[in-house]
Amino acid sequence: MSYSPPAGQSGIGHTRWATHGKPTESNAHPHATDNVAVVHNGIIENFRELRAELERNGAEFYSETDTEVVVHLVEFYLKNGYSPQDAVQASLPRLRGAFALAFLFKGHDDLLIGACKGSPLAIGHGNGEVYLGSDALALAPLTDTITYLEDGDWAVLTRATCVIYGTDGSVVPRETSKSDVSSLLADKANYRHFMAKEIHEQPTVVGKTLAHYLDVAAKRVALPVALPFDFNSIERISITACGTASYAGHIAKYWFERLARLSVEIDVASEFRYREAPLRRGDLAIVISQSGETADTLAALRYAKGQGLHTISVVNVPTSTIARESESVLPTLAGAEIGVASTKAFLCQLMVLAVLAIAAGRERGKLSEIDESKLVQELIEMPRLIAAALLVEPQIEKLARYIAAARAALYLGRGTSAPLALEGALKLKEISYIHSEGYAAGELKHGPIALVDEAMPVVVIAPYDGVFEKTISNMQEVAARGGKIILITDAKGASEATVDTLVTIVLPTMVASFTPMVYAIPVQLLAYHTGVVSGADVDQPRNLAKSVTVE
Known part of the structure; x- marks a missing residue:
């Protein structure tokens, strides 16, 4: 089926899932009245009150969405003699919640109005044309000249002019910058899916990140920015993030606790932002986000700043809102990640955090110069080890056919492999839609073992390390109940394991300090190939979005 582009010189559109109502044509964007059309990213929290008020004034609603109240509210002011600009200005203070909005008006072919509060919005400047988009990546195919709106800004755009207003209605200056378009544009190359391409890019991007943060020749950490605090003054680190970033x-x-002897508290950002955690002024908050626009993580950052904490953001988009509002920014340099399920961004986050932990340990006197050199050498070896881990893909591709037939799966690990078990379970459920749970292996007898039967695949992540024998004990408990064990280990672990397995995946031998960067590879590949076998859209899983810019 072919389509002809609509006639005209101005247009707005939006691809999003349904926050309110089913994903139907009537709920899809744009929403329009006789005189105005709008697209919206975010949530209008008071839409029910506004809708009731507007219906009393004669508005007729055709959708179940919160967005439709915006277009009817602006239409109300237009019908009362307001200009488009004045109608938007009068409407914005009445909207409670988070939003990025773009408006078009009938009879005003050279006018586009945008506004944002709590959701990102950027202006793209072209040659005789202007664009609105969520970020530089969205605008990259069109322009590399970008102006980011700040929270509460709204902008009146024509093809020749761009005027930005603050919440009080006064004109405000905003910096225009050049984005690196070449690094943002992406294609699948020879891969079937972006997710596959991004998994295989990991040796390269992790090496790029590593080179940015280390003096490889001297085997020393060399942070690209001077941090405005001394780690000796820090008593506790608070880490907040969502999803895969939280597992990083x-x-x-x-x-941080092993290498720097620093106490760390970690929260998912959606909980941290509301529980009013007591924080000590002068301590450190680290926020992690691939997009740098995650709404809950941004709110957590703002809370930490308000409590007087130093802030570091670990983000993949250094021009993002989180980056701009952080005291210090440590970019992950993963490049554009198109697949919704994070892969290469996750490994680059781990690399940045590992380097920062070494820097903290060195500054606090918990690591000697020799210790630092040894740890840096381990990081230098990561790209090679990750590339070697990718060689298990044919074995995992065969295994995926078995996993795809399962109703559920269990992931187990100890130490740094415990969070990786959580990440493995998340990947499998979001890509293949198979219910999966991740647990610290020591928790097996405290409930999860009830799930184990002859039909249950149990993925055990167990490099040969100080807790390997404990993990083998857990495997024996699974085997006694008929569970089908998939063991991910190294050569030593494979030889020492005393339990029969369905499959043993052998990864390269390495020092135990930073194994998650390598052991993440089979976890990602297993989710990817299971999703492919299941017929799922692995690049765009149902109900998910790459950047969650609303609650």
């Missing part, structure tokens, strides 16, 4: 934070907790 859980792994980093082990590193």
Whole structure:
């Protein structure tokens, strides 16, 4: 089926899932009245009150969405003699919640109005044309000249002019910058899916990140920015993130506590932002986000700043809102990640956090110069080890056919492999839609063992390390109940394991300090190939979005 592009010189559109109502044509964007059309990212929290008020004034609603109240509210002011600009200005203070909005008006072909509060919005400047988009990546195919709106800004755009207003209605200056378009544009190359391509890019991007943070020749950490505090003044680190990024934070907790002897508390950002945690002024908050626009993580950052904490953001988009509002930014340099399920961004987050933990340990006197050199050498070896881990893909591709037939799966690990078990379970459920749970292996007898039967695949992540024998004990408990064990280990672990397995996946031998960066590879590949066998859209799983910019 072919389509002809609609006639005209101005347009707005939006791809999103249904926050309110089913994903139907009537709920899809844009929403329009006779005189105005709008697209919206976010949630209008008071839409029910506004809808009731507007219906009393004669508005007719056709959708179940919160967005439709915005278009009817602006229409109300237009019908009362307001200009488009004045109608938007009058409407914005009445909207409670988070939003990025783009408006078009009938009879005003050279006018586009945008506004944002709690959701990101950027202006793209072209040659005789202007764009609105969520970020530089969305605008990259069109322009590399970007102006980011700040929270509460709204902008009146024509093809020749761009005027940005603050919440009080006064004109405000906003910086225009060049984005690196070449690094943002992406294609699948020879891969079937972006997710596959991004998994295989990991040796390269992790090496790029590593080179940015280390003096490889001297085997020393060399942070690209001077941090505005001394780690000796820090008593506790608070790490907040969502989803896969939060599991990177859980792994980093082990590193900071072991290498720097620093207490770490970690929360999912959606809980941290509301529980009013007591924080000590002068301590450190680290927020982790691939996009740098995650709404809950941004709110957590703002809370930490308000409590007087130093803030570091670990983000993949250094021009993002979280990056701009952080005291210090440590970019992950993963490049554009198109697949919704994070893979290469996760490994680059781990690399940055590992380097930061070493820097903290060195500054606090918990690591000697020799210790630092040894740990840096381990990081230098990561790209090679990750590339070697990718060689297990044919074995995992065969295994995926078995996993795809399962109703559920269990992931187990100890130490830094425990958060990786959580990440493995998340990957499998989001990509293949198979219910899966991740647990610290020591928790097996405290409930999860009730799930184990002859039909249950149990993925055990167990490099040969100080807790390997404990993990083998857990495997024996699974085997006694008929569970089908998939063991991910190294050569030593494979030879020492005394339990029969369905499959043993052998990874390269390495020092135990930073194993999650390598052991993440089979976990990602297993989810990917199971999703492919199941017929799922692995790049765009149902109900998910790459950047969650609303609650």
